[in-house]
Structure formats: C-alpha cells, structure tokens
Amino acid sequence: MTVHFIGAGPGAVDLITVRGQKLLAECEVCLYAGSTVNQELLDYCPPSTRKVNTAALDLQQLEQEYVSAWQQGQEVARLHSGDLSIYSALAEQLRVLERLGIPYTLTPGVPAFAAAAAAIGRELTIPEVAQSLVLTRLSGRASKMPESEQLERFAETRATLALHLAIHRLDEIVERLSPFYGADCPSVVVYRASWEEQQIVTAPLASIVEACIQHRFERSALVLVGRALGAVAFDNSALYRSDYCRRFR
Incomplete structure (x- = not known):
C-alpha cells in the first residue's frame, strides 16, 4: 500500500x-x-x-x-x-x-502561475527586463510570512511577482508595490486559470483594483505584477542567434 x-x-x-x-x-x-x-x-x-x-x-x-x-x-x-x-x-x-x-x-502537477502565463500569452521572464519570478503570498490565518519575506523585499528586485491566495487584499498589494514598480506597471489578475469560468483582468497597477471591482473575485485568483508582462521593445536573447553555440539548448 x-x-x-x-x-x-x-x-x-x-x-x-x-x-x-x-x-x-x-x-x-x-x-x-x-x-x-x-x-x-x-x-x-x-x-x-x-x-x-x-x-x-x-x-x-x-x-x-x-x-x-x-x-x-x-x-x-x-x-x-x-x-x-x-x-x-x-x-x-x-x-x-x-x-x-x-x-x-x-x-508534480502544472502550477497555477504556469497556467496563468499561458492564459495571458506571456513569458514571465524577458531578457534584460526580468529574469526572476517570485512566487509569494501575504500573511494569512493559516500561515504567517517570515519577517525576511515581506512583500517589499521582493519588490526591491523588480522581479515578476506571482501572488497567491491574496486577491481579497488587492488594494493592499497595490499600495505596497507601487513605490517599487510604479503606477503604470502592468498587472494581471487571472481567475480560475484553465477552468471553463476563467476570467482575465489586465490593467496598470494603479487601476487594477478598480478594474476588478465588477468581478468581485474573492478566491482562486492569481495576481501577476511586473514589467515583463507588458514588455515589447526588448533585446532578443542570444539563444537563436546564428553565431550562438547551441550546446545547451
């Protein structure tokens, strides 16, 4: 057994x-x-x-x-x-x-952040924009965050953030992240990624709360924040250059 x-x-x-x-x-x-x-x-x-x-x-x-x-x-x-x-x-x-x-x-299973990235059609790590993804949450009843893992400490890196179990405190997320990412930083809320009832709300960080009001998300939503979510004018990686040695591709 x-x-x-x-x-x-x-x-x-x-x-x-x-x-x-x-x-x-x-x-x-x-x-x-x-x-x-x-x-x-x-x-x-x-x-x-x-x-x-x-x-x-x-x-x-x-x-x-x-x-x-x-x-x-x-x-x-x-x-x-x-x-x-x-x-x-x-x-x-x-x-x-x-x-x-x-x-x-x-x-193992497919994680929510991967399903959310697929739903919005984005790579979460973009060359010279963001090469790290932070999976985190806020302190809650079931589990408190260690002092060394406060949201502001992760925000200092400007990495792409994926916040789990925190949609009910979206206004707090915006307030704490805005000084680091800026009001115009792309942000996305993906509700029930990959389910039939999946919903996606995209807005600058300063207006994501207002954009989500009509949806009344209370749970089962992932919050993504970071410049990689809206990056368009970025340099290609060297991976597919003609002069690049593809030994480890």
Whole structure:
C-alpha cells in the first residue's frame, strides 16, 4: 500500500499529468481537496474507488483516513490542486506518514502561475527586463510570512511577482508595490486559470483594483505584477542567434 500525492494541475481536467491520471485509474481510495480540485478529475478513478472530500477534514482526521487505508492494504491517491511543491500543506502530511511508516510518492502537477502565463500569452521572464519570478503570498490565518519575506523585499528586485491566495487584499498589494514598480506597471489578475469560468483582468497597477471591482473575485485568483508582462521593445536573447553555440539548448 502506498499513498500517492498527485498535483491535479490548475483546474482543466486535461492538464493533469499522464502519471497522475494513471495513478488515479489504479487507486482504491481517492482523497481530494474538494474546495479547489476540479471534481471531474474523479472520473479517472475506477467506479469502485472510495472518494473522500477532505475540504472539511483536519490533520488528525486525514491521518485516520491514511491509517484506515493502510490497515486494509488499499492504494491511495491524494489529490491536491496545482503543484505539490507550493502552498499545498504537503509537508505536514508527509511528516505524519513518515512517523507511521507509511510509504508515499509525489507526482508534480502544472502550477497555477504556469497556467496563468499561458492564459495571458506571456513569458514571465524577458531578457534584460526580468529574469526572476517570485512566487509569494501575504500573511494569512493559516500561515504567517517570515519577517525576511515581506512583500517589499521582493519588490526591491523588480522581479515578476506571482501572488497567491491574496486577491481579497488587492488594494493592499497595490499600495505596497507601487513605490517599487510604479503606477503604470502592468498587472494581471487571472481567475480560475484553465477552468471553463476563467476570467482575465489586465490593467496598470494603479487601476487594477478598480478594474476588478465588477468581478468581485474573492478566491482562486492569481495576481501577476511586473514589467515583463507588458514588455515589447526588448533585446532578443542570444539563444537563436546564428553565431550562438547551441550546446545547451
């Protein structure tokens, strides 16, 4: 018996990995984050699979589900939204499994920022404009930000920012970032990237709050800020120059 943690991707059912789909097709128990995962993904499971929505479960109740499946020798698919490596509360679950001696595997998924970039048709790193992408958030009830990771410190770099779990504080984001990026800096809000109900709002940083008012986004939206989002007059990279050695391309 193994617990297979699977990144479900940003939402669209065909953006799960082949490996993830295969694991779902073989599982006897599927634990899924019902508040964030597209439940059409459960169609990949066999009809006999026991499906458990974990949205209302605490860590102790999750542990009980793992132990129950372990005792019965049942393969478990643990379905998380996006990719497992960020904001998934994965680490605390792995600590439980390691304490119990229950084996597990990790299967990555398409992250929300990648789906958002695809939706707006942009590369988030542009030569000599921005070569770094910062994935971050604001302090919240579930997890506080370390003092060394305050938004202003990242803003000093002028890197492209992708802010998760913070759409409800968009006005605060604008206030804190404007001194570093400027009022005219391109910004984008992508709501439910890759879902059928996906919505995209694009505006300069100074007016992004006003542009989003009519949409009333409260969750499931990613905020992107940075000059790379609107870069047009930039120098090409050397990658495709005729005199460039393509040894590592």
